[in-house]
Amino acid sequence: MTPDLAVRLGPLALPNPVMLASGTCGYGLEMAPHGDLSALGAVVVKGLSLLPSPGNPPPRIVETPSGMLNSIGLENVGLAAFLAEKLPKLRRLGARVVVNFYGGCRADYRELAARLDGAEGVHALEMNISCPNVKLGGLQLGQDPREAHRVVAAVRRATRLPLLVKLTPNVTDVRVIARAAADAGADALTLINTLQGMAIDVETRRPALARTVGGLSGPAIRPVAVRMVWQVRQALPIPIVGCGGVWTARDAIEFLLAGATAVQLGSVNFTHPGRWVEVVAGIGEYLRRHGVARAADLVGKLEPWA
Amino acid sequence: MLLTARSLRVLSSDFRLLDLGWPAGEPDPAPGQFVMVRTREGTDPLWRRPFGVHDFRRGRGGAVLSLLFQVVGPTTRELAACGKGAVVDVLGPHGRGFTLEAPEHWLVAGGRGLAPLYYLARLARRAGRPCRVFLGGREAGHVLRVPELERRGCAVEVSTEDGSRGRRGRVTELLERGLARASRRRRAGILVSACGPHGMLAAVASVCAAAGVRARVSVDPLMACGRGLCLGCTVRAGEGYRLACQHGPVFDAAELSWEAP
Ligand SMILES: Cc1cc2nc3c(=O)[nH]c(=O)nc-3n(C[C@H](O)[C@H](O)[C@H](O)COP(=O)(O)OP(=O)(O)OC[C@H]3O[C@@H](n4cnc5c(N)ncnc54)[C@H](O)[C@@H]3O)c2cc1C
Ligand SMILES: Cc1cc2nc3c(=O)[nH]c(=O)nc-3n(C[C@H](O)[C@H](O)[C@H](O)COP(=O)(O)O)c2cc1C
Ligand code: FES
Numbered sequence: 001m002t003p004d005l006a007v008r009l010g011p012l013a014l015p016n017p018v019m020l021a022s023g024t025c026g027y028g029l030e031m032a033p034h035g036d037l038s039a040l041g042a043v044v045v046k047g048l049s050l051l052p053s054p055g056n057p058p059p060r061i062v063e064t065p066s067g068m069l070n071s072i073g074l075e076n077v078g079l080a081a082f083l084a085e086k087l088p089k090l091r092r093l094g095a096r097v098v099v100n101f102y103g104g105c106r107a108d109y110r111e112l113a114a115r116l117d118g119a120e121g122v123h124a125l126e127m128n129i130s131c132p133n134v135k136l137g138g139l140q141l142g143q144d145p146r147e148a149h150r151v152v153a154a155v156r157r158a159t160r161l162p163l164l165v166k167l168t169p170n171v172t173d174v175r176v177i178a179r180a181a182a183d184a185g186a187d188a189l190t191l192i193n194t195l196q197g198m199a200i201d202v203e204t205r206r207p208a209l210a211r212t213v214g215g216l217s218g219p220a221i222r223p224v225a226v227r228m229v230w231q232v233r234q235a236l237p238i239p240i241v242g243c244g245g246v247w248t249a250r251d252a253i254e255f256l257l258a259g260a261t262a263v264q265l266g267s268v269n270f271t272h273p274g275r276w277v278e279v280v281a282g283i284g285e286y287l288r289r290h291g292v293a294r295a296a297d298l299v300g301k302l303e304p305w306a
Numbered sequence: 307m308l309l310t311a312r313s314l315r316v317l318s319s320d321f322r323l324l325d326l327g328w329p330a331g332e333p334d335p336a337p338g339q340f341v342m343v344r345t346r347e348g349t350d351p352l353w354r355r356p357f358g359v360h361d362f363r364r365g366r367g368g369a370v371l372s373l374l375f376q377v378v379g380p381t382t383r384e385l386a387a388c389g390k391g392a393v394v395d396v397l398g399p400h401g402r403g404f405t406l407e408a409p410e411h412w413l414v415a416g417g418r419g420l421a422p423l424y425y426l427a428r429l430a431r432r433a434g435r436p437c438r439v440f441l442g443g444r445e446a447g448h449v450l451r452v453p454e455l456e457r458r459g460c461a462v463e464v465s466t467e468d469g470s471r472g473r474r475g476r477v478t479e480l481l482e483r484g485l486a487r488a489s490r491r492r493r494a495g496i497l498v499s500a501c502g503p504h505g506m507l508a509a510v511a512s513v514c515a516a517a518g519v520r521a522r523v524s525v526d527p528l529m530a531c532g533r534g535l536c537l538g539c540t541v542r543a544g545e546g547y548r549l550a551c552q553h554g555p556v557f558d559a560a561e562l563s564w565e566a567p
Contacts, residue, residue: 267352
């Protein structure tokens with residue numbers, strides 16, 4: 001029996017549940033040497049803003065136990081350069097493209113969504129209301145349910161593309177924001193963006209990052225991400241994309257069992273850029289070994305303790 | 307790709323030289339390029355570590371990549387324990403390296419900064435170019451590979467901060483003195499290539515700018531991916547930023563901003 005790996009995130013159909021997370025795979029093109037991009041569920045490109053952004057001053061990254069902190073600050077080439085230079089190449093490689101984007105205000109989000117709506121080769125949008133590393137937009141929107149509802153609703157009106165909303169874990173109860181985004185018309189939720197963290201160089205007594213605080217990612221955050229996926233799955237019927245510290249197929253399956261329909265690989269791409277190929281194969285192997293016909297049948301199939 | 311250790315040499319108390327078999331069919335790395343190395347399974351450390359191509363040779367027994375490293379943490383400790391036959395996981399070569407086109411090459415190395423310069427010295431000598439090497443270190447044990455450089459026809463000058471070998475002081479003082487003695491005409495043909503701590507590179511940049519000599523430097527920021535995916539290895543250049551792993555690690559010294567770290 002060959003298991004069926006295809007999954008659906010609302011209107012977005014994917015050949016398998018493995019995606020590459022925004023900010024960890026460049027514009028997708030950088031990953032082409034490691035495998036056939038058309039065999040990947042989808043690639044989520046580096047978060048775009050309307051205008052190119054230079055990002056934050058260095059140092060911007062530091063390693064932590066089984067994790068890393070970053071304060072890249074959403075450096076990106078801007079919407080126009082993405083559409084003109086990156087997207088046509090991605091289309092030729094047969095990649096399913098999810099465009100991650102962020103704005104400094106609601107009007108920015110709306111304009112980005114509207115301009116991406118007509119772009120050939122964009123399969124879905126992922127709006128980032130969760131970046132801890134920029135002054136405007138980002139985190140505040142994702143921490144206030146009323147603001148989150150407003151900005152998601154505005155984007156929803158501006159696009160017919162499948163809409164994913166990426167949430168921050170830096171909240172007391174992630175279900176509150178999840179419900180606000182779902183009510184405002186999100187087709188799926190991506191859980192989670194990075195957790196706020198900090199590291200200090202004790203020799204220099206300086207913060208390890210120029211901006212002092214950054215976003216924690218990697219295996220260190222996986223238990224938090226799995227917990228949040230599970231909590232939202234219990235509360236809402238909306239499809240969820242699990243993200244946070246996936247290193248192996250085993251980790252991806254953990255997210256599926258917790259209730260994610262798909263997963264994103266993030267920091268692992270830095271250490272193992274071709275890992276997605278193994279994760280897709282590993283999910284297939286697991287389904288075979290457990291006699292499960294479809295990846296979709298695994299979603300949320302956590303066995304409760306009696 | 308998985309590379310097999312051919313030999314490991316102890317150069318001094320904390321420096322080692324590791325020869326790794328390079329797979330057939332893989333292209334030759336260029337001097338100044340680096341590889342991303344991982345020595346163990348698991349997620350701690352999370353990242354691979356960058357190491358410059360210290361030397362690269364093709365011979366009858368296949369191609370060999372040499373790494374020269376200072377033992378400072380988990381990855382270099384494990385590399386230092388790589389006996390013959392040990393397997394090391396390597397990605398690369400990555401980055402843009404040094405250029406060889408100058409009539410005369412002057413190399414400035416601080417401690418482990420010699421790592422990427424040795425291959426450059428060897429290729430420069432093979433191309434028949436004069437090559438002068440300024441080697442600096444904290445102490446005698448940080449001054450490496452002097453006989454090998456001399457055997458290849460490089461003129462080597464040494465300084466240490468504690469005076470335990472060569473002149474006491476900083477390596478950039480040797481460079482400054484050398485440049486002051488060279489005629490204006492000769493200076494026009496010299497290309498300085500440098501690798502070492504940030505402060506040393508800043509001094510090389512300013513000495514060379516003052517003498518009107520071109521300088522290229524290999525920078526050393528933290529790298530998570532080594533190939534342009536994370537945007538973490540930024541260095542300041544003029545008004546904006548450049549990625550050390552993709553646009554460098556070798557840059558024209560004049561292109562970078564040296565005031566801030
Ligand atoms: C392009 C490039 C080429 C390099 N080539 C060589 C080489 O050929 N030989 C060599 O010995 N080293 C080289 N380095 C430095 C080497 O990558 C680091 O020393 C590496 O972190 C060692 O790994 P580790 O796990 O043993 O120790 P770690 O635990 O990573 O580091 C030990 C200590 O060194 C500090 N450190 C780590 N990385 C750096 C850095 N990039 N700059 C300043 N301090 C740092 C850490 O903060 C820590 O205190 C290179 C770095 C770059 C960016
Ligand atoms: C260097 C870096 C840059 C990132 N950039 C973005 C971004 O532009 N947009 C976004 O929504 N998330 C961004 N993220 C968050 C990741 O997409 C992901 O949510 C997070 O890293 C958790 O997954 P991981 O533990 O698998 O890395 C970034 C993460 C890292 C490490
Ligand atoms: S190390 Fe990741 S972009 Fe340079």
